[in-house]
Amino acid sequence: MGDLPNRRLEEVLEDTYGLLVRQMTWHDSLYLKRVTAKVETGFGVLKLKRYTGSEQALRQYYRRYLALARTGFTGLPRWYRTVAGKPYVAVQDEWFYLIDWIEGRPFRLSSTDARRLGEALAEMHHVRPDTADFDKPRWREKLRQVTQARRLLRGGIAERLPKDARRFIEQQESLLDETFHHVADSLADHHRLLKSGVVHGDVTLPNILFVDHRARFIDWERLNIGFPLEELAKAAMNTCHFSIPHVEHLLTGYDYDLLDYNQKEIFSTFFEIPREVVYLLLRAARGHRTKHDASMWTFVRDTWDARIALIRHFAVR
Incomplete structure:
Protein backbone atom coordinates (compact mmCIF):
# COMPACT_ATOMS: atom_id res chain seq x y z
CA MET A 1 0.00 0.00 0.00
CA GLY A 2 1.08 3.61 -0.37
CA ASP A 3 2.72 3.02 -3.77
CA LEU A 4 0.14 4.71 -5.98
CA PRO A 5 1.79 6.58 -8.87
CA ASN A 6 1.87 10.35 -8.66
CA ARG A 7 0.00 10.71 -11.93
CA ARG A 8 -3.00 8.81 -10.58
CA LEU A 9 -3.16 11.00 -7.49
CA GLU A 10 -2.66 14.16 -9.52
CA GLU A 11 -5.68 13.16 -11.59
CA VAL A 12 -7.69 12.65 -8.39
CA LEU A 13 -6.72 16.09 -7.12
CA GLU A 14 -7.63 17.67 -10.44
CA ASP A 15 -10.93 15.80 -10.77
CA THR A 16 -12.18 15.90 -7.16
CA TYR A 17 -10.61 19.12 -5.84
CA GLY A 18 -10.36 21.14 -9.04
CA LEU A 19 -6.64 21.72 -8.54
CA LEU A 20 -3.90 21.95 -11.13
CA VAL A 21 -0.94 20.06 -9.69
CA ARG A 22 2.46 21.40 -10.64
CA GLN A 23 4.62 19.13 -8.51
CA MET A 24 4.13 16.36 -5.95
CA THR A 25 6.90 15.27 -3.57
CA TRP A 26 6.43 12.39 -1.13
CA HIS A 27 7.79 12.27 2.41
CA ASP A 28 8.17 9.31 4.77
CA SER A 29 7.32 9.22 8.45
CA LEU A 30 9.47 7.53 11.08
CA TYR A 31 7.76 4.19 10.48
CA LEU A 32 5.86 4.42 7.18
CA LYS A 33 6.78 5.16 3.59
CA ARG A 34 5.02 7.77 1.43
CA VAL A 35 2.66 9.04 4.09
CA THR A 36 2.63 12.70 3.15
CA ALA A 37 2.94 14.49 -0.17
CA LYS A 38 3.87 18.13 -0.59
CA VAL A 39 1.63 19.27 -3.42
CA GLU A 40 2.43 22.46 -5.29
CA THR A 41 -0.65 23.81 -7.05
CA GLY A 42 -1.85 27.00 -8.63
CA PHE A 43 -3.82 27.55 -5.43
CA GLY A 44 -0.80 27.21 -3.14
CA VAL A 45 1.26 24.53 -1.40
CA LEU A 46 -0.88 21.82 0.18
CA LYS A 47 -0.37 18.56 2.03
CA LEU A 48 -1.94 15.34 0.78
CA LYS A 49 -2.07 12.92 3.69
CA ARG A 50 -2.48 9.16 3.30
CA TYR A 51 -4.59 7.91 6.19
CA THR A 52 -3.58 4.45 7.36
CA GLY A 53 -6.64 3.70 9.50
CA SER A 54 -10.23 2.87 8.63
CA GLU A 55 -12.75 5.18 7.02
CA GLN A 56 -14.70 5.21 10.29
CA ALA A 57 -11.62 6.40 12.18
CA LEU A 58 -10.93 9.08 9.55
CA ARG A 59 -14.51 10.28 9.73
CA GLN A 60 -14.23 10.54 13.52
CA TYR A 61 -10.94 12.41 13.24
CA TYR A 62 -12.54 14.89 10.86
CA ARG A 63 -15.41 15.51 13.29
CA ARG A 64 -12.93 16.15 16.08
CA TYR A 65 -11.00 18.52 13.84
CA LEU A 66 -14.21 20.45 13.13
CA ALA A 67 -15.09 20.62 16.83
CA LEU A 68 -11.70 22.13 17.62
CA ALA A 69 -11.80 24.50 14.62
CA ARG A 70 -15.21 25.84 15.67
CA THR A 71 -13.71 27.14 18.94
CA GLY A 72 -11.62 29.62 16.93
CA PHE A 73 -8.39 27.82 17.78
CA THR A 74 -5.84 29.07 15.25
CA GLY A 75 -3.25 26.32 15.53
CA LEU A 76 -4.92 23.97 13.05
CA PRO A 77 -4.10 23.72 9.35
CA ARG A 78 -7.00 24.38 7.01
CA TRP A 79 -8.78 21.21 5.83
CA TYR A 80 -10.02 21.23 2.22
CA ARG A 81 -13.17 19.55 0.96
CA THR A 82 -13.62 18.17 -2.53
CA VAL A 83 -15.70 19.99 -5.11
CA ALA A 84 -18.57 17.71 -4.05
CA GLY A 85 -18.12 18.75 -0.42
CA LYS A 86 -16.48 15.55 0.85
CA PRO A 87 -13.64 15.80 3.43
CA TYR A 88 -11.58 12.94 1.99
CA VAL A 89 -11.29 10.65 -1.04
CA ALA A 90 -10.71 6.96 -1.62
CA VAL A 91 -8.17 5.85 -4.19
CA GLN A 92 -7.68 2.10 -4.71
CA ASP A 93 -8.76 1.19 -1.16
CA GLU A 94 -6.68 3.93 0.46
CA TRP A 95 -7.93 7.12 2.08
CA PHE A 96 -6.49 10.57 1.46
CA TYR A 97 -7.28 14.05 2.77
CA LEU A 98 -5.96 17.49 1.87
CA ILE A 99 -4.82 20.21 4.27
CA ASP A 100 -2.49 23.20 4.26
CA TRP A 101 1.23 22.53 4.05
CA ILE A 102 2.83 24.21 7.08
CA GLU A 103 6.26 25.57 6.24
CA GLY A 104 8.44 26.23 9.25
CA ARG A 105 11.68 25.43 10.97
CA PRO A 106 12.20 22.60 13.48
CA PHE A 107 12.43 22.99 17.24
CA ARG A 108 15.82 24.16 18.44
CA LEU A 109 17.09 23.39 21.93
CA SER A 110 16.93 26.94 23.23
Missing part, protein backbone atom coordinates in the same frame (compact mmCIF):
# COMPACT_ATOMS: atom_id res chain seq x y z
CA SER A 111 15.23 28.70 26.10
CA THR A 112 13.09 30.69 23.65
CA ASP A 113 11.83 27.67 21.72
CA ALA A 114 11.16 25.73 24.91
CA ARG A 115 9.14 28.62 26.37
CA ARG A 116 7.15 29.10 23.16
CA LEU A 117 6.42 25.38 23.01
CA GLY A 118 5.03 25.65 26.53
CA GLU A 119 2.87 28.58 25.45
CA ALA A 120 1.51 26.62 22.48
CA LEU A 121 0.66 23.65 24.69
CA ALA A 122 -1.12 25.89 27.19
CA GLU A 123 -3.14 27.57 24.44
CA MET A 124 -4.28 24.21 23.08
CA HIS A 125 -5.02 22.71 26.50
CA HIS A 126 -7.26 25.62 27.45
CA VAL A 127 -9.55 25.24 24.41
CA ARG A 128 -12.97 23.78 25.21
CA PRO A 129 -14.65 22.19 22.16
CA ASP A 130 -17.86 20.23 22.02
CA THR A 131 -16.70 16.79 23.16
CA ALA A 132 -19.49 14.67 21.66
CA ASP A 133 -17.12 13.04 19.15
CA PHE A 134 -14.19 12.60 21.52
CA ASP A 135 -13.24 9.68 23.72
CA LYS A 136 -13.40 9.97 27.48
CA PRO A 137 -9.90 9.68 28.97
CA ARG A 138 -9.39 6.61 31.15
CA TRP A 139 -7.07 6.96 34.09
CA ARG A 140 -7.46 3.28 34.93
CA GLU A 141 -5.73 2.38 31.66
CA LYS A 142 -2.68 4.39 32.77
CA LEU A 143 -2.78 2.57 36.11
CA ARG A 144 -3.19 -0.83 34.43
CA GLN A 145 -0.12 -0.39 32.24
CA VAL A 146 2.13 0.63 35.12
CA THR A 147 0.78 -2.13 37.37
CA GLN A 148 1.28 -4.72 34.64
CA ALA A 149 4.84 -3.52 34.02
CA ARG A 150 5.60 -3.91 37.72
CA ARG A 151 4.10 -7.39 37.77
CA LEU A 152 6.22 -8.38 34.76
CA LEU A 153 9.32 -6.95 36.38
CA ARG A 154 8.73 -8.95 39.56
CA GLY A 155 7.86 -12.03 37.52
CA GLY A 156 11.28 -12.21 35.88
CA ILE A 157 10.55 -10.69 32.48
CA ALA A 158 14.22 -9.70 32.29
CA GLU A 159 15.07 -13.30 31.37
CA ARG A 160 13.17 -12.84 28.10
CA LEU A 161 15.03 -9.70 27.07
CA PRO A 162 18.18 -9.29 24.93
CA LYS A 163 21.42 -9.48 26.91
CA ASP A 164 22.08 -5.72 27.22
CA ALA A 165 18.46 -4.94 28.09
CA ARG A 166 18.44 -7.76 30.66
CA ARG A 167 21.56 -6.37 32.32
CA PHE A 168 20.02 -2.88 32.44
CA ILE A 169 16.79 -4.16 34.02
CA GLU A 170 18.71 -6.18 36.59
CA GLN A 171 20.76 -3.10 37.52
CA GLN A 172 17.71 -0.82 37.76
CA GLU A 173 15.15 -3.33 39.07
CA SER A 174 14.89 -1.84 42.56
CA LEU A 175 14.48 1.72 41.27
CA LEU A 176 11.96 0.65 38.63
CA ASP A 177 9.92 -1.31 41.15
CA GLU A 178 9.86 1.67 43.51
CA THR A 179 8.89 4.00 40.62
CA PHE A 180 6.06 1.77 39.42
CA HIS A 181 4.76 1.44 42.97
CA HIS A 182 4.82 5.20 43.60
CA VAL A 183 3.22 6.06 40.26
CA ALA A 184 0.42 3.53 40.79
CA ASP A 185 -0.29 4.84 44.29
CA SER A 186 -0.25 8.45 43.14
CA LEU A 187 -2.62 7.80 40.22
CA ALA A 188 -5.01 5.97 42.53
CA ASP A 189 -4.83 8.77 45.11
CA HIS A 190 -5.27 11.65 42.65
CA HIS A 191 -7.55 10.27 39.92
CA ARG A 192 -10.50 12.39 41.06
CA LEU A 193 -8.37 15.50 40.61
CA LEU A 194 -7.29 14.67 37.06
CA LYS A 195 -8.46 17.40 34.70
CA SER A 196 -9.31 16.48 31.12
CA GLY A 197 -8.93 18.63 28.02
CA VAL A 198 -7.87 18.75 24.39
CA VAL A 199 -4.62 16.93 23.65
CA HIS A 200 -2.70 16.66 20.39
CA GLY A 201 -1.66 13.12 21.25
CA ASP A 202 1.79 13.08 19.65
CA VAL A 203 3.84 16.11 20.69
CA THR A 204 7.24 14.96 19.49
CA LEU A 205 10.01 16.81 17.68
CA PRO A 206 8.90 15.81 14.13
CA ASN A 207 5.44 17.26 14.86
CA ILE A 208 6.61 20.71 16.03
CA LEU A 209 7.37 23.54 13.64
CA PHE A 210 8.05 27.21 14.30
CA VAL A 211 6.26 29.69 12.09
CA ASP A 212 6.70 33.44 12.68
CA HIS A 213 8.26 32.77 16.10
CA ARG A 214 5.29 30.66 17.17
CA ALA A 215 5.25 26.91 17.84
CA ARG A 216 2.81 25.04 15.60
CA PHE A 217 1.81 21.39 15.81
CA ILE A 218 1.32 19.22 12.74
CA ASP A 219 -0.12 15.70 12.27
CA TRP A 220 -3.24 15.95 14.41
CA GLU A 221 -4.53 12.43 13.81
CA ARG A 222 -4.35 11.53 17.52
CA LEU A 223 -6.39 14.59 18.51
CA ASN A 224 -8.60 13.66 21.44
CA ILE A 225 -9.68 14.51 24.97
CA GLY A 226 -7.03 13.37 27.40
CA PHE A 227 -5.10 14.57 30.42
CA PRO A 228 -3.25 17.79 29.53
CA LEU A 229 -0.73 17.41 32.35
CA GLU A 230 0.19 13.99 31.01
CA GLU A 231 0.79 15.52 27.58
CA LEU A 232 2.83 18.31 29.16
CA ALA A 233 4.98 15.71 30.93
CA LYS A 234 5.45 13.69 27.74
CA ALA A 235 6.31 16.81 25.72
CA ALA A 236 8.86 17.94 28.27
CA MET A 237 10.51 14.52 28.24
CA ASN A 238 10.31 14.15 24.43
CA THR A 239 11.63 17.52 23.32
CA CYS A 240 14.08 19.04 25.78
CA HIS A 241 16.87 16.46 25.55
CA PHE A 242 16.59 15.80 29.31
CA SER A 243 17.87 19.31 30.04
CA ILE A 244 16.65 20.71 33.36
CA PRO A 245 16.97 24.40 32.31
CA HIS A 246 15.06 23.84 29.08
CA VAL A 247 12.26 21.94 30.80
CA GLU A 248 12.04 24.85 33.24
CA HIS A 249 11.63 27.26 30.32
CA LEU A 250 8.94 25.04 28.78
CA LEU A 251 7.05 25.00 32.10
CA THR A 252 7.44 28.77 32.40
CA GLY A 253 5.73 29.16 29.02
CA TYR A 254 2.96 26.88 30.25
CA ASP A 255 2.45 28.99 33.42
CA TYR A 256 3.25 25.92 35.51
CA ASP A 257 3.77 28.05 38.62
CA LEU A 258 0.07 28.96 38.56
CA LEU A 259 -0.91 25.30 39.11
CA ASP A 260 -1.89 24.29 42.62
CA TYR A 261 0.06 21.72 44.60
CA ASN A 262 -2.15 18.79 43.63
CA GLN A 263 -1.85 19.57 39.92
CA LYS A 264 1.92 19.85 40.23
CA GLU A 265 1.96 16.47 41.96
CA ILE A 266 -0.07 14.99 39.11
CA PHE A 267 2.40 16.43 36.58
CA SER A 268 5.26 14.97 38.63
CA THR A 269 3.61 11.56 38.62
CA PHE A 270 3.15 11.51 34.85
CA PHE A 271 6.69 12.86 34.41
CA GLU A 272 8.08 10.02 36.51
CA ILE A 273 6.68 7.20 34.36
CA PRO A 274 9.48 5.52 32.36
CA ARG A 275 7.26 5.21 29.30
CA GLU A 276 9.69 3.46 27.01
CA VAL A 277 10.45 0.87 29.68
CA VAL A 278 6.74 0.22 30.25
CA TYR A 279 6.18 -0.07 26.50
CA LEU A 280 9.13 -2.43 25.98
CA LEU A 281 8.24 -4.68 28.91
CA LEU A 282 4.68 -5.04 27.65
CA ARG A 283 5.98 -5.84 24.15
CA ALA A 284 8.39 -8.43 25.56
CA ALA A 285 5.49 -10.10 27.37
CA ARG A 286 3.74 -10.46 23.99
CA GLY A 287 6.84 -12.01 22.43
CA HIS A 288 7.95 -9.00 20.38
CA ARG A 289 11.69 -8.68 19.83
CA THR A 290 12.66 -6.49 16.88
CA LYS A 291 15.50 -4.21 15.84
CA HIS A 292 13.31 -1.27 16.80
CA ASP A 293 12.96 -2.66 20.33
CA ALA A 294 16.72 -3.10 20.57
CA SER A 295 17.36 0.49 19.48
CA MET A 296 14.83 1.74 22.03
CA TRP A 297 16.54 -0.20 24.82
CA THR A 298 19.84 1.38 23.77
CA PHE A 299 18.27 4.84 23.86
CA VAL A 300 16.83 4.19 27.34
CA ARG A 301 20.20 3.01 28.67
CA ASP A 302 22.11 5.90 27.13
CA THR A 303 19.77 8.54 28.56
CA TRP A 304 18.85 6.89 31.87
CA ASP A 305 21.06 8.93 34.22
CA ALA A 306 19.92 12.23 32.66
CA ARG A 307 16.28 11.10 32.92
CA ILE A 308 16.60 10.24 36.60
CA ALA A 309 18.25 13.58 37.38
CA LEU A 310 15.46 15.38 35.50
CA ILE A 311 12.70 13.47 37.26
CA ARG A 312 14.18 14.05 40.69
CA HIS A 313 14.57 17.76 40.01
CA PHE A 314 10.87 18.16 39.26
CA ALA A 315 9.59 15.66 41.81
CA VAL A 316 6.75 16.81 44.05
CA ARG A 317 6.54 14.45 46.98
Whole structure:
Protein backbone atom coordinates (compact mmCIF):
# COMPACT_ATOMS: atom_id res chain seq x y z
CA MET A 1 0.00 0.00 0.00
CA GLY A 2 1.08 3.61 -0.37
CA ASP A 3 2.72 3.02 -3.77
CA LEU A 4 0.14 4.71 -5.98
CA PRO A 5 1.79 6.58 -8.87
CA ASN A 6 1.87 10.35 -8.66
CA ARG A 7 0.00 10.71 -11.93
CA ARG A 8 -3.00 8.81 -10.58
CA LEU A 9 -3.16 11.00 -7.49
CA GLU A 10 -2.66 14.16 -9.52
CA GLU A 11 -5.68 13.16 -11.59
CA VAL A 12 -7.69 12.65 -8.39
CA LEU A 13 -6.72 16.09 -7.12
CA GLU A 14 -7.63 17.67 -10.44
CA ASP A 15 -10.93 15.80 -10.77
CA THR A 16 -12.18 15.90 -7.16
CA TYR A 17 -10.61 19.12 -5.84
CA GLY A 18 -10.36 21.14 -9.04
CA LEU A 19 -6.64 21.72 -8.54
CA LEU A 20 -3.90 21.95 -11.13
CA VAL A 21 -0.94 20.06 -9.69
CA ARG A 22 2.46 21.40 -10.64
CA GLN A 23 4.62 19.13 -8.51
CA MET A 24 4.13 16.36 -5.95
CA THR A 25 6.90 15.27 -3.57
CA TRP A 26 6.43 12.39 -1.13
CA HIS A 27 7.79 12.27 2.41
CA ASP A 28 8.17 9.31 4.77
CA SER A 29 7.32 9.22 8.45
CA LEU A 30 9.47 7.53 11.08
CA TYR A 31 7.76 4.19 10.48
CA LEU A 32 5.86 4.42 7.18
CA LYS A 33 6.78 5.16 3.59
CA ARG A 34 5.02 7.77 1.43
CA VAL A 35 2.66 9.04 4.09
CA THR A 36 2.63 12.70 3.15
CA ALA A 37 2.94 14.49 -0.17
CA LYS A 38 3.87 18.13 -0.59
CA VAL A 39 1.63 19.27 -3.42
CA GLU A 40 2.43 22.46 -5.29
CA THR A 41 -0.65 23.81 -7.05
CA GLY A 42 -1.85 27.00 -8.63
CA PHE A 43 -3.82 27.55 -5.43
CA GLY A 44 -0.80 27.21 -3.14
CA VAL A 45 1.26 24.53 -1.40
CA LEU A 46 -0.88 21.82 0.18
CA LYS A 47 -0.37 18.56 2.03
CA LEU A 48 -1.94 15.34 0.78
CA LYS A 49 -2.07 12.92 3.69
CA ARG A 50 -2.48 9.16 3.30
CA TYR A 51 -4.59 7.91 6.19
CA THR A 52 -3.58 4.45 7.36
CA GLY A 53 -6.64 3.70 9.50
CA SER A 54 -10.23 2.87 8.63
CA GLU A 55 -12.75 5.18 7.02
CA GLN A 56 -14.70 5.21 10.29
CA ALA A 57 -11.62 6.40 12.18
CA LEU A 58 -10.93 9.08 9.55
CA ARG A 59 -14.51 10.28 9.73
CA GLN A 60 -14.23 10.54 13.52
CA TYR A 61 -10.94 12.41 13.24
CA TYR A 62 -12.54 14.89 10.86
CA ARG A 63 -15.41 15.51 13.29
CA ARG A 64 -12.93 16.15 16.08
CA TYR A 65 -11.00 18.52 13.84
CA LEU A 66 -14.21 20.45 13.13
CA ALA A 67 -15.09 20.62 16.83
CA LEU A 68 -11.70 22.13 17.62
CA ALA A 69 -11.80 24.50 14.62
CA ARG A 70 -15.21 25.84 15.67
CA THR A 71 -13.71 27.14 18.94
CA GLY A 72 -11.62 29.62 16.93
CA PHE A 73 -8.39 27.82 17.78
CA THR A 74 -5.84 29.07 15.25
CA GLY A 75 -3.25 26.32 15.53
CA LEU A 76 -4.92 23.97 13.05
CA PRO A 77 -4.10 23.72 9.35
CA ARG A 78 -7.00 24.38 7.01
CA TRP A 79 -8.78 21.21 5.83
CA TYR A 80 -10.02 21.23 2.22
CA ARG A 81 -13.17 19.55 0.96
CA THR A 82 -13.62 18.17 -2.53
CA VAL A 83 -15.70 19.99 -5.11
CA ALA A 84 -18.57 17.71 -4.05
CA GLY A 85 -18.12 18.75 -0.42
CA LYS A 86 -16.48 15.55 0.85
CA PRO A 87 -13.64 15.80 3.43
CA TYR A 88 -11.58 12.94 1.99
CA VAL A 89 -11.29 10.65 -1.04
CA ALA A 90 -10.71 6.96 -1.62
CA VAL A 91 -8.17 5.85 -4.19
CA GLN A 92 -7.68 2.10 -4.71
CA ASP A 93 -8.76 1.19 -1.16
CA GLU A 94 -6.68 3.93 0.46
CA TRP A 95 -7.93 7.12 2.08
CA PHE A 96 -6.49 10.57 1.46
CA TYR A 97 -7.28 14.05 2.77
CA LEU A 98 -5.96 17.49 1.87
CA ILE A 99 -4.82 20.21 4.27
CA ASP A 100 -2.49 23.20 4.26
CA TRP A 101 1.23 22.53 4.05
CA ILE A 102 2.83 24.21 7.08
CA GLU A 103 6.26 25.57 6.24
CA GLY A 104 8.44 26.23 9.25
CA ARG A 105 11.68 25.43 10.97
CA PRO A 106 12.20 22.60 13.48
CA PHE A 107 12.43 22.99 17.24
CA ARG A 108 15.82 24.16 18.44
CA LEU A 109 17.09 23.39 21.93
CA SER A 110 16.93 26.94 23.23
CA SER A 111 15.23 28.70 26.10
CA THR A 112 13.09 30.69 23.65
CA ASP A 113 11.83 27.67 21.72
CA ALA A 114 11.16 25.73 24.91
CA ARG A 115 9.14 28.62 26.37
CA ARG A 116 7.15 29.10 23.16
CA LEU A 117 6.42 25.38 23.01
CA GLY A 118 5.03 25.65 26.53
CA GLU A 119 2.87 28.58 25.45
CA ALA A 120 1.51 26.62 22.48
CA LEU A 121 0.66 23.65 24.69
CA ALA A 122 -1.12 25.89 27.19
CA GLU A 123 -3.14 27.57 24.44
CA MET A 124 -4.28 24.21 23.08
CA HIS A 125 -5.02 22.71 26.50
CA HIS A 126 -7.26 25.62 27.45
CA VAL A 127 -9.55 25.24 24.41
CA ARG A 128 -12.97 23.78 25.21
CA PRO A 129 -14.65 22.19 22.16
CA ASP A 130 -17.86 20.23 22.02
CA THR A 131 -16.70 16.79 23.16
CA ALA A 132 -19.49 14.67 21.66
CA ASP A 133 -17.12 13.04 19.15
CA PHE A 134 -14.19 12.60 21.52
CA ASP A 135 -13.24 9.68 23.72
CA LYS A 136 -13.40 9.97 27.48
CA PRO A 137 -9.90 9.68 28.97
CA ARG A 138 -9.39 6.61 31.15
CA TRP A 139 -7.07 6.96 34.09
CA ARG A 140 -7.46 3.28 34.93
CA GLU A 141 -5.73 2.38 31.66
CA LYS A 142 -2.68 4.39 32.77
CA LEU A 143 -2.78 2.57 36.11
CA ARG A 144 -3.19 -0.83 34.43
CA GLN A 145 -0.12 -0.39 32.24
CA VAL A 146 2.13 0.63 35.12
CA THR A 147 0.78 -2.13 37.37
CA GLN A 148 1.28 -4.72 34.64
CA ALA A 149 4.84 -3.52 34.02
CA ARG A 150 5.60 -3.91 37.72
CA ARG A 151 4.10 -7.39 37.77
CA LEU A 152 6.22 -8.38 34.76
CA LEU A 153 9.32 -6.95 36.38
CA ARG A 154 8.73 -8.95 39.56
CA GLY A 155 7.86 -12.03 37.52
CA GLY A 156 11.28 -12.21 35.88
CA ILE A 157 10.55 -10.69 32.48
CA ALA A 158 14.22 -9.70 32.29
CA GLU A 159 15.07 -13.30 31.37
CA ARG A 160 13.17 -12.84 28.10
CA LEU A 161 15.03 -9.70 27.07
CA PRO A 162 18.18 -9.29 24.93
CA LYS A 163 21.42 -9.48 26.91
CA ASP A 164 22.08 -5.72 27.22
CA ALA A 165 18.46 -4.94 28.09
CA ARG A 166 18.44 -7.76 30.66
CA ARG A 167 21.56 -6.37 32.32
CA PHE A 168 20.02 -2.88 32.44
CA ILE A 169 16.79 -4.16 34.02
CA GLU A 170 18.71 -6.18 36.59
CA GLN A 171 20.76 -3.10 37.52
CA GLN A 172 17.71 -0.82 37.76
CA GLU A 173 15.15 -3.33 39.07
CA SER A 174 14.89 -1.84 42.56
CA LEU A 175 14.48 1.72 41.27
CA LEU A 176 11.96 0.65 38.63
CA ASP A 177 9.92 -1.31 41.15
CA GLU A 178 9.86 1.67 43.51
CA THR A 179 8.89 4.00 40.62
CA PHE A 180 6.06 1.77 39.42
CA HIS A 181 4.76 1.44 42.97
CA HIS A 182 4.82 5.20 43.60
CA VAL A 183 3.22 6.06 40.26
CA ALA A 184 0.42 3.53 40.79
CA ASP A 185 -0.29 4.84 44.29
CA SER A 186 -0.25 8.45 43.14
CA LEU A 187 -2.62 7.80 40.22
CA ALA A 188 -5.01 5.97 42.53
CA ASP A 189 -4.83 8.77 45.11
CA HIS A 190 -5.27 11.65 42.65
CA HIS A 191 -7.55 10.27 39.92
CA ARG A 192 -10.50 12.39 41.06
CA LEU A 193 -8.37 15.50 40.61
CA LEU A 194 -7.29 14.67 37.06
CA LYS A 195 -8.46 17.40 34.70
CA SER A 196 -9.31 16.48 31.12
CA GLY A 197 -8.93 18.63 28.02
CA VAL A 198 -7.87 18.75 24.39
CA VAL A 199 -4.62 16.93 23.65
CA HIS A 200 -2.70 16.66 20.39
CA GLY A 201 -1.66 13.12 21.25
CA ASP A 202 1.79 13.08 19.65
CA VAL A 203 3.84 16.11 20.69
CA THR A 204 7.24 14.96 19.49
CA LEU A 205 10.01 16.81 17.68
CA PRO A 206 8.90 15.81 14.13
CA ASN A 207 5.44 17.26 14.86
CA ILE A 208 6.61 20.71 16.03
CA LEU A 209 7.37 23.54 13.64
CA PHE A 210 8.05 27.21 14.30
CA VAL A 211 6.26 29.69 12.09
CA ASP A 212 6.70 33.44 12.68
CA HIS A 213 8.26 32.77 16.10
CA ARG A 214 5.29 30.66 17.17
CA ALA A 215 5.25 26.91 17.84
CA ARG A 216 2.81 25.04 15.60
CA PHE A 217 1.81 21.39 15.81
CA ILE A 218 1.32 19.22 12.74
CA ASP A 219 -0.12 15.70 12.27
CA TRP A 220 -3.24 15.95 14.41
CA GLU A 221 -4.53 12.43 13.81
CA ARG A 222 -4.35 11.53 17.52
CA LEU A 223 -6.39 14.59 18.51
CA ASN A 224 -8.60 13.66 21.44
CA ILE A 225 -9.68 14.51 24.97
CA GLY A 226 -7.03 13.37 27.40
CA PHE A 227 -5.10 14.57 30.42
CA PRO A 228 -3.25 17.79 29.53
CA LEU A 229 -0.73 17.41 32.35
CA GLU A 230 0.19 13.99 31.01
CA GLU A 231 0.79 15.52 27.58
CA LEU A 232 2.83 18.31 29.16
CA ALA A 233 4.98 15.71 30.93
CA LYS A 234 5.45 13.69 27.74
CA ALA A 235 6.31 16.81 25.72
CA ALA A 236 8.86 17.94 28.27
CA MET A 237 10.51 14.52 28.24
CA ASN A 238 10.31 14.15 24.43
CA THR A 239 11.63 17.52 23.32
CA CYS A 240 14.08 19.04 25.78
CA HIS A 241 16.87 16.46 25.55
CA PHE A 242 16.59 15.80 29.31
CA SER A 243 17.87 19.31 30.04
CA ILE A 244 16.65 20.71 33.36
CA PRO A 245 16.97 24.40 32.31
CA HIS A 246 15.06 23.84 29.08
CA VAL A 247 12.26 21.94 30.80
CA GLU A 248 12.04 24.85 33.24
CA HIS A 249 11.63 27.26 30.32
CA LEU A 250 8.94 25.04 28.78
CA LEU A 251 7.05 25.00 32.10
CA THR A 252 7.44 28.77 32.40
CA GLY A 253 5.73 29.16 29.02
CA TYR A 254 2.96 26.88 30.25
CA ASP A 255 2.45 28.99 33.42
CA TYR A 256 3.25 25.92 35.51
CA ASP A 257 3.77 28.05 38.62
CA LEU A 258 0.07 28.96 38.56
CA LEU A 259 -0.91 25.30 39.11
CA ASP A 260 -1.89 24.29 42.62
CA TYR A 261 0.06 21.72 44.60
CA ASN A 262 -2.15 18.79 43.63
CA GLN A 263 -1.85 19.57 39.92
CA LYS A 264 1.92 19.85 40.23
CA GLU A 265 1.96 16.47 41.96
CA ILE A 266 -0.07 14.99 39.11
CA PHE A 267 2.40 16.43 36.58
CA SER A 268 5.26 14.97 38.63
CA THR A 269 3.61 11.56 38.62
CA PHE A 270 3.15 11.51 34.85
CA PHE A 271 6.69 12.86 34.41
CA GLU A 272 8.08 10.02 36.51
CA ILE A 273 6.68 7.20 34.36
CA PRO A 274 9.48 5.52 32.36
CA ARG A 275 7.26 5.21 29.30
CA GLU A 276 9.69 3.46 27.01
CA VAL A 277 10.45 0.87 29.68
CA VAL A 278 6.74 0.22 30.25
CA TYR A 279 6.18 -0.07 26.50
CA LEU A 280 9.13 -2.43 25.98
CA LEU A 281 8.24 -4.68 28.91
CA LEU A 282 4.68 -5.04 27.65
CA ARG A 283 5.98 -5.84 24.15
CA ALA A 284 8.39 -8.43 25.56
CA ALA A 285 5.49 -10.10 27.37
CA ARG A 286 3.74 -10.46 23.99
CA GLY A 287 6.84 -12.01 22.43
CA HIS A 288 7.95 -9.00 20.38
CA ARG A 289 11.69 -8.68 19.83
CA THR A 290 12.66 -6.49 16.88
CA LYS A 291 15.50 -4.21 15.84
CA HIS A 292 13.31 -1.27 16.80
CA ASP A 293 12.96 -2.66 20.33
CA ALA A 294 16.72 -3.10 20.57
CA SER A 295 17.36 0.49 19.48
CA MET A 296 14.83 1.74 22.03
CA TRP A 297 16.54 -0.20 24.82
CA THR A 298 19.84 1.38 23.77
CA PHE A 299 18.27 4.84 23.86
CA VAL A 300 16.83 4.19 27.34
CA ARG A 301 20.20 3.01 28.67
CA ASP A 302 22.11 5.90 27.13
CA THR A 303 19.77 8.54 28.56
CA TRP A 304 18.85 6.89 31.87
CA ASP A 305 21.06 8.93 34.22
CA ALA A 306 19.92 12.23 32.66
CA ARG A 307 16.28 11.10 32.92
CA ILE A 308 16.60 10.24 36.60
CA ALA A 309 18.25 13.58 37.38
CA LEU A 310 15.46 15.38 35.50
CA ILE A 311 12.70 13.47 37.26
CA ARG A 312 14.18 14.05 40.69
CA HIS A 313 14.57 17.76 40.01
CA PHE A 314 10.87 18.16 39.26
CA ALA A 315 9.59 15.66 41.81
CA VAL A 316 6.75 16.81 44.05
CA ARG A 317 6.54 14.45 46.98
